[in-house]
Amino acid sequence: MKNDEVIDELIAHEDNKPIRPKLSFVKFEGGTPEGLMQSLCENIPNAMQSSSEGGNALNTKASSKTGQSNSFWSGDTVLYNTKSEGERAIVDGRLTINIMVQPAALAGFLKKSSTDVRGNGFLSRYLVCAPISTCGGRYEAGIKFTNDNIDALNAKVTELLTKVAELEDYTNRKTIHFSREAKVIWIDVFNDIEFKMGVGGMYQYARDHASKLSEIIARLAALLHCFEYSMDEDISSETLLEAIRMVAYFSGQFMKVFCAPPKYVTDAENLKCWFGGYVNSGRRYLKKNDILKFGPSGTRKKASLDVALGYLKSNCHIGEFLFGRTMVIDLLPMQPSNEAVIRQELSINVVF
Template identity: 35%
Template sequence: MYFNFLRQQNSKKSNLGDNLYPSLSQFPLLDAAINEAQANIQAPRGLIQNAALTAISVVLQGIVDVRKPNGQVAPTSLMLLAIADSGERKSTVENVFLKPIRAFQAKQCEEVRESQLVWKIKYDTWMVRRNGVLKAIAKKASKGLPADEEEKVLLALEKEAPVKPKEFKVLYEDSTSEALFYGMYENLSTAGLISSEGGGVLEGRAFNDLSKQNAIWSGDSITIDRKTAESFELVGARLTVSLMVQESVFSKYMAHKGGESRGSGLWARFLICRPASTQGTRYIGSQAPAWHHQTQFASRLEHFLEAGLVCFRENKKEKQVIRFDSEAARLWVEVANDIESRICAGGILDGLGDHGSKLVEVISRLAALLHCFEGFKGNISMSTLQAAIDLAKWYSDEFIKLFGQNSKEKDEEQELNCWLDSFRTTGQRFIKKNYILQYGPGKFRKKSILEHVLLRLVNHGAIQFFNHPGNKAVYIDLCPWQGGVQMMLGSSQGTNFFSAPGI
C-alpha cells in the first residue's frame, strides 16, 4: 500500500544532506542528468530534482495526456515549489535544465520576427483601406444616405484581415497572470510559469485568481474577463508552474494569504520540497566539470520541443494519451484506495485531505512523464508506476512536514502575530485580549483556538499577559522585550497604555 509499502523502501533510497531521496535508477537519462548536476553544482538535490521535472513537464505537457485506470483523462502538467534560501544556487540549477528550452524558444522567436515584419506592413495597409471605407460610411451617414455598398466592402475587408504570426513562446518568467494567460491565448497555449526567485510571483498578481490556476491545472477551460480590452477564453491550455522561493518570502506569503491558498486547494496540487542546505560542503575540485549527461538530457528535451512545434504549426490540438497496463492499473487502484483511507481521523493525512485528494492524480502525471521522457514503449508499466509512487511519496513527506499539524500551529502563530504587527508598527504596545475575540482575524474569534495560539506566542516570547490593577480584563503586551510594564502600570497617566484598541 502507499504509505506502508513505501516505508519499507527507504533502504533503497540515497541519503543526501538530511533528506532521503527516491531512487531514479530505472530512468537512466533522468537519473544521470540529476547526478551529474548534483556533482557539478553541489546544490541541494531537491532543487535539482524540481528543475529536471520542470523541464520534462514543460516539453511534454502540450503533446501528452494520461488516462487513469478510472477512465478519466488528465493533463501531465506539474506544479512545483522549492523553498531554499539565498546562496543555494537556485538560478544556476534552473538555468542548467531550462537552458535548452530557452535556446529553442529564442531561435523560434527570431524566425517569427521576419514573418511579423511582413505582417505589420500588410496590416498597416489593410488598416488604411479599412479607415477609408469607414470614412465613406461616416460621410454618407452624415447626409442621411444609405451605405450598403460600403458596408459590403467593409465586411469583405474584415474577412481579409492579415493574421498575426503566432510565437512559439513556452516560458514566462515572473509574469503577471494577465500577461501569462493572454500570451497563451495569442500564441502557444502550452506554457511554463518559471521563477528561481518566486517571491515576485507569489507577491505579485500571478496568483491573484487562484481558481483559474486550479482550473488550468485540471485541464478545464477558463474565461478571462477584462475591463479595458476584449475578454477571451483559454481552451485546452496546459501550464507548468515552477517556483523557487526563500523561506522568509514563503512564510510572509503564508501569513497573509496562506489560509486562502490552502483553502482553494492550490498548494495541494504542488510538488513541494524544502531541502537541507549544502552550504559548507561545496568544495571545489581541480578538474573542470563535464556535462555529457546534461547534453543528452538537452537533446531529449529538444526532441519533444520539435514535436510540439510541429503540432503548433499544424494547429493540432489532440494529444497522445498514455495508459497504464493491467498490472499497473491494479496497483493504481490499490494505492488510490489506500491514500483515501489515510485521510480519515487519526490517519497520516488527517487534516490534509486537500493534499491526499490530489496525490493519486500527481502520481499518474509523474508516471506518464517518466514513461514518455525515457522513451519506454507501450503502456505505463508497474515498475514505472512504483517509481512514480516513490517519488510522490517523497514529496508527500515534504508536504506533511510543511503543512502538517505542527506546521498548522506555526502558521496560526505567524498569522496572528502578523496581525498584531499592525499595532506594533503604529507604536501601540498594549491590547485587550477580548479585542481580538471581537475584531481579530475570523479564525481567532473562537476562544478555545485563540487561547492556544496566544499561549504559544507567550512561550516564544512574542507577547505577554498582564492585568491592570482594579481591572479584571486580561491585557496583552505586544512588546514584552522592551520591559518596564510594572512601571507603566504604576503611572499609566501620560502613557499610551489607554490609547490601545479595546482599552
C-alpha cells in the same frame, strides 16, 4: 488625393495586414493575470511560469489568481473578461509553474494571500522540495565533472518541445494507458492514501494534499513513460513504481513545509535530544528548574516546558515527581527508583 481614395487605400491596407504568428509556447516570470490570459488566447495555450527568484513571482498579481491555476491544472476551460472584447475562453490550456523561493518569501506570500491557498487546493497541486541546506559542506576538490548527462537531458527536452511546436492541431492529444499490472498497483495506492486520510492517519490534517496524490502519481508516471519510451506502449508497473517513490519523497517534503508538528511536539523532541546527552553520560535525574535555566531555548518558559514535558510523559519517555521541595525529572522512568542516586545526582551540576 480625394478622401474616397484615401479611405479605399486604408481599407486595402487593413485587408492586407500580416497575420500575427502564434507562438507554440509562452514563458513568463511575473506579470498580470490579464497579460497571461491574453497571451494564452492569442497563441497556442501552452505556458510556463518559471522563476529562480520566487519572491518576485509570488508577489505579482498573477499569483493572486490561484483559482485560474487550479483550472489549468484540471484541464478545464478558463473564462475571463476583457474591456474591449468581452468574455474570452481558453480551451484545453496547459500551464506549468516552477518556482524557487526562500522560506521567508514563501511565509510572506502565505500570510498576504487573498485566498486560502491550502483550502482551495492550490498548494496541493505542487511537487514541493525543501532539501536541507548544504552550506558549510560544499568543499572544492578540484574535480571536473562531465556534463554528458545534463546535455542528454536538455537534448531530450528540446526534442519533445519541438514536437509540440510542430503539432498542427494541439487539441488532438494522445491518450496513454496503464498496463494491467500497473492499474492494479495504482488502485492499491489510491485506496491506501484514502485510508490514511482517516482519523489517526498520517494525512488526517493534510487531506487537501493527499486528495491530489493519486492523480499526481498517475501524471508523473505518464511523464516518465513519455520521456523514456514510446507513447504507443502502455505505462509499465516499473515506471509507475518509480513515480510512486518520487511522489512519496515530495509528499514528505510537503508535510515538512506545510504540515509541521505543533510547537510542543518540536519542543518535546528537542528536549528528548537534550536529555540524551545526560543519559549517555550516565545521569538519570535532573532538577526541573535546571531545564528552565540550561535547556533548549523553546522550553525556558514554564508554560512551554510543562506542555512539552507532559507530551513526553504521555509517551513514557520521562517521569516527573516531587523529591522534598524539588521537582525532579526521571530520564529512565521504566527502571526501579533509587533514592541514593537521586540525592547524589541532584547535588551535581552538569550542563550539556
